[in-house]
Amino acid sequence: MKKLINGIDMVLGESLGGLSVAHADILHVDEAFRFVRRREIVPGKVALVSGGGSGHEPLHAGFVGRGMLDAACPGQVFTSPTPDQIAAAVEAVGGAAGTLLIVKNYEGDLMNFEMAAEIVAGPVTTIIVDDDVAVESSAHSTGRRGVAGTLVVERIVGAAAEEGRGLAALATLGRSINGRTRSMGVALSSCTVPAAGRPTFTLAADEMEMGVGIHGEPGRRRVPLASADAIAAELMGAILGDLAPPAGTPCLLVVNGFGGTPLMELYVMANSAARLLTGRGLPVARCLVGSFVTSLEMAGASLTVTALDDEAMALWDAPVRTAALRWGC
DSSP states (O other): OOOSOSOGGGHHHHHHHHHHHHTTTTEEEOTTSSOEEESSOOTTOOEEEEEEEESSTTTTGGGBEETSBSEEEEEEETOOOOHHHHHHHHHHHOOTTOEEEEEESOHHHHHHHHHHHHHSSSOEEEEEEOOBOSOSOBTTBSSSOOOTHHHHHHHHHHHHHHTTOOHHHHHHHHHHHHHTEEEEEEESSOOBOTTTOSBSSOOOTTEEEETOOTTSOOOSEEEEOOOHHHHHHHHHHHHHHHHOOOTTOOEEEEEEEOBSSOHHHHHHHHHHHHHHHHHTTOOEEEEEEEOOSOOTTBOEEEEEEEEOOHHHHHHHHSOEEESSOEEOO
16 A cells, blocks of 8 residues: 555544645634634524545535535544534534535434534534435445535535525525436546555456445446446436436536546546537536545546526536635635
8 A cells, every 4th residue: 555644543634734734724624633614704604514534535625615615524534524523513613593514425424413413502404415326325325325416515505605595595405406416436446545455446457337436335337448438428328317407408517536537537528428418408507627526546537417507507606715616716
């Protein structure tokens, strides 16, 4: 195992220390490394709090800031944050307007965020992200997994929260965006969790895992390596077959790298995916390409499609200033 670390038990804390050095103008890291919060607390605003296991950076801590999250709770690698972490984050950023918890559909995350919601003061509402069409359930989840669609929900709901919308309205919006978002990914290689010291799974040189999860969970099947066009066609076929947007619906396309894929290859996938969408009569109104919801150093990518309306498009375009996403300010 070759990794740029000082010790397995030091990875998370030292990574968060580096994050705080690089982005001290945007965010603050709790001294006990329990959470990352927005540098400036906005009085009277509904607070957005999310989190999950580390190893998916920049999700979630990289999305803390104006127009997105108010706080994020990082667990150990691929391990849910504890209820105490989550409660501390809510207490740090939440107020009378309430707190919205954005939770990926994994059993550990669901359980710990639910426990935290029961012990904090003030109004708290939870929305669950379950955008992965690859499998209906896995070893980590009951129902569909929450993957790169989490970024879309956090961005659009974060922009609406910045406008001053109330807790109930934000929860309704978040559930609507989740319902209009579908994702699916493919892995060309495994990742290595530092504590394990060996790859999570093995792939032959001419194999890929179609429908892989962001923790290395198995997908739909193991298949021979194919071209970018063929991969995009299978991913997009599953996404659009499930989402079924009417022709003419403007779409957001997110091409997300899993951590070990060069940007050049992600743009190749974006080209393939965009041609498939326009061929179905679905205009690509917005497109985001990069590594945003990763799986350590896994090679591969996911496609996410969100059916947009005028409101969602305007919220996506609104100013955002985080470590990982920044435009309009």
